[in-house]
Amino acid sequence: xxxxxxxxxxxxxxxxxxxxxxxxxxxxxxxxxxxxxxxxxxxxxxxxxxxxxxxxxxxxxxxxxxxxxxxxxxxxxxxxxxxxxxxxxxxxxxxxxxxxxxxxxxxxxxxxxxxxxxxxxxxxxxxxxxxxxxxxxxxxxxxxxxxxxxxxxxxxxxxxxxxxxxxxxxxxxxxxxxxxxxxxxxxxxxxxxxxxxxxxxxxxxxxxxxxxxxxxxxxxxxxxxxxxxxxxxxxxxxxxxxxxxxxxxxxxxxxxxxxxxxxxxxxxxxxxxxxxxxxxxxxxxxxxxxxxxxxxxxxxxxxxxxxxxxxxxxxxxxxxxxxxxxxxxxxxxxxxxxxxxxxxxxxxxxxxxxxxxxxxxxxxxxxxxxxxxxxxxxxxxxxxxxxxxxxxxxxxxxxxxxxxxxxxxxxxxxxxxxxxxxxxxxxxxxxxxxxxxxxxxxxxxxxxxxxxxxxxxxxxxxxxxxxxxxxxxxxxxxxxxxxxxxxxxxxxxxxxxxxxxxxxxxxxxxxxxxxxxxxxxxxxxxxxxxxxxxxxxxxxxxxxxxxxxxxxxxxxxxxxxxxxxxxxxxxxxxxxxxxxxxxxxxxxxxxxxxxxxxxxxxxxxxxxxxxxxxxxxxxxxxxxx
Numbered sequence: 184x185x186x187x188x189x190x191x192x193x194x195x196x197x198x199x200x201x202x203x204x205x206x207x208x209x210x211x212x213x214x215x216x217x218x219x220x221x222x223x224x225x226x227x228x229x230x231x232x233x234x235x236x237x238x239x240x241x242x243x244x245x246x247x248x249x250x251x252x253x254x255x256x257x258x259x260x261x262x263x264x265x266x267x268x269x270x271x272x273x274x275x276x277x278x279x280x281x282x283x284x285x286x287x288x289x290x291x292x293x294x295x296x297x298x299x300x301x302x303x304x305x306x307x308x309x310x311x312x313x314x315x316x317x318x319x320x321x322x323x324x325x326x327x328x329x330x331x332x333x334x335x336x337x338x339x340x341x342x343x344x345x346x347x348x349x350x351x352x353x354x355x356x357x358x359x360x361x362x363x364x365x366x367x368x369x370x371x372x373x374x375x376x377x378x379x380x381x382x383x384x385x386x387x388x389x390x391x392x393x394x395x396x397x398x399x400x401x402x403x404x405x406x407x408x409x410x411x412x413x414x415x416x417x418x419x420x421x422x423x424x425x426x427x428x429x430x431x432x433x434x435x436x437x438x439x440x441x442x443x444x445x446x447x448x449x450x451x452x453x454x455x456x457x458x459x460x461x462x463x464x465x466x467x468x469x470x471x472x473x474x475x476x477x478x479x480x481x482x483x484x485x486x487x488x489x490x491x492x493x494x495x496x497x498x499x500x501x502x503x504x505x506x507x508x509x510x511x512x513x514x515x516x517x518x519x520x521x522x523x524x525x526x527x528x529x530x531x532x533x534x535x536x537x538x539x540x541x542x543x544x545x546x547x548x549x550x551x552x553x554x555x556x557x558x559x560x561x562x563x564x565x566x567x568x569x570x571x572x573x574x575x576x577x578x579x580x581x582x583x584x585x586x587x588x589x590x591x592x593x594x595x596x597x598x599x600x601x602x603x604x605x606x607x608x609x610x611x612x613x614x615x616x617x618x619x620x621x622x623x624x625x626x627x628x629x630x631x632x633x634x635x636x637x638x639x640x641x642x643x644x645x646x647x648x649x650x651x652x653x654x655x656x657x658x659x660x661x662x663x664x665x666x667x668x669x670x671x672x673x674x675x676x677x678x679x680x681x682x683x684x685x686x687x688x689x690x691x692x693x694x695x696x697x698x699x700x701x702x703x704x705x706x707x708x709x710x711x712x713x714x715x716x717x718x719x720x721x722x723x724x725x726x727x728x729x730x731x732x733x734x735x736x737x738x739x740x741x742x743x744x745x746x747x748x749x750x751x752x753x754x755x756x757x758x759x760x761x762x763x764x765x766x767x768x769x770x771x772x773x774x775x776x777x778x779x780x781x782x783x784x785x786x787x788x789x790x791x792x793x794x795x796x797x798x799x800x801x802x803x804x805x806x807x808x
Contacts (some may be wrong), residue, residue, distance in 0.1 A: 195483070205234065205289070211275070212269055212271075220236060221238050228256065305325055313370070324439065353377075357373050366552035377424065414437055436464055436465050479687075517574060525703060532731055534752055539763070545742060559630025562630075624648075627648070694709055701730065702724070715801050728757060768800060
């Protein structure tokens with residue numbers, strides 16, 4: 184619905200680095216007769232070496248199950264790694280070679296190089312977004328998640344020093360800032376543009392927490408209490424560092440980059456991480472921005488794009504019971520969409536644009552008697568349920584496996600609402616939700632014959648009535664809508680709007696254009712989930728009778744009573760004569776009631792324009808006759 188940012192993932196990974204022993208201690212826990220340890224190591228498999236989690240147990244049984252050489256599929260580099268001791272209190276294990284590793288630590292791999300590259304990619308993405316938005320008054324923020332405060336701020340003899348991450352950041356920031364392609368971007372010095380969001384102890388020293396303790400006053404005030412100041416272009420802070428997770432409730436609409444800069448794999452849920460930057464951005468006037476080409480959150484992750492997407496989709500599907508497949512994009516597959524030469528040279532395009540650029544305004548007409556009959560009939564079919572109190576008795580058991588419940592008894596009691604609470608102002612409530620007069624609302628209730636059931640559950644009655652009346656009202660407004668051409672200075676869409684927009688998409692969402700002489704862009708934007716749109720775009724390019732075509736931009740909108748409508752295609756056909764066509768490609772199974780209503784409005788809008796046909800179709804051949 185375009186109510187949050189889209190998501191793209193810029194993955195930073197190591198590959199083919201199995202020459203050193205990689206060990207990451209994930210957890211140490213006690214069980215009935217053993218201590219359970221979970222480690223991530225490189226394992227020999229039929230398809231090659233894979234990094235995976237293995238479980239070992241320290242008990243009175245054989246020593247081989249604590250031997251990483253065996254668990255890795257007999258990789259020689261793990262030959263001296265046998266677990267000798269496990270310390271539950273210290274959350275650590277010690278190997279036979281004398282080395283000790285703590286939970287959260289990892290050995291081997293290019294972790295520091297990966298972290299540096301993540302920082303670089305985040306800063307580059309930030310500068311690219313700054314360049315794109317510099318004339319739009321939208322401040323860009325980037326958010327880093329780190330798992331150790333000491334990596335960002337160190338303490339030595341009461342002196343605060345920059346940690347390795349802060350030093351890396353400033354060094355890389357200066358390198359990126361000096362790149363000539365970002366010459367037009369004006370930002371403060373490296374020291375001024377970044378700040379940390381961490382908890383501190385009684386001595387004022389920053390410490391590792393889970394984001395739920397007393398926070399550093401200055402940064403807390405800036406980030407939590409003074410969001411407007413943080414959103415101001417005059418405030419130099421643009422890169423925010425946080426330990427693990429920001430306190431619940433914090434987010435910022437202008438976070439465009441999130442970097443999961445963790446030495447170990449973050450335990451924070453993906454939904455929590457990306458939730459800090461999903462809201463739509465605002466400009467310096469506080470106005471919300473609804474530009475799909477701007478509203479993208481880039482996540483710079485230390486894991487594969489596919490793994491990130493899978494984890495996020497699984498979380499959302501499990502917690503929210505919705506399908507989320509295919510909505511996360513791979514940053515490495517990004518495509519820049521450019522205007523073709525046809526924009527300035529094609530007479531077909533100029534003629535087509537001249538036909539469809541006209542803006543309109545609408546008026547609606549409907550008869551109140553019709554509204555009363557339609558809404559009254561629908562309201563007569565509702566069933567009002569009396570409130571009730573339900574009592575559930577269950578047996579609670581505590582066993583070795585945990586807490587169990589067993590339902591023992593269920594009883595319920597209906598409540599006669601009217602005896603205990605005064606009936607609310609039903610007409611006033613519905614009037615506030617529908618904007619109709621109380622007289623009309625009363626007529627609808629009388630028409631329905633449901634007024635006598637109101638005292639069963641007044642709130643339920645009012646809510647049902649509101650929904651039904653609004654739906655009936657929308658239908659009548661759509662049926663009775665009339666458009667007329669606007670006049671004056673802003674009565675048409677300016678052709679220059681095409682030049683002002685820089686379009687980006689992804690390989691899965693575009694069709695590469697072969698014949699640039701008959702269309703406007705180098706790539707055609709399509710819905711990756713719609714085979715209808717993809718095939719439609721391919722057919723437009725190959726059919727000889729199609730002289731010119733392009734996908735209408737997001738800002739080409741027709742106003743309707745239920746929100747703006749953006750048609751799909753503008754087309755020039757030529758048989759015996761040229762025909763100027765606007766098409767909506769929706770298959771019968773894809774169409775929703777609200778979309779169908781907007782398409783009806785679109786049809787009436789184009790009826791006011793000269794020699795422009797408008798149709799909803801599935802195939803190009805349908806517009807040939």
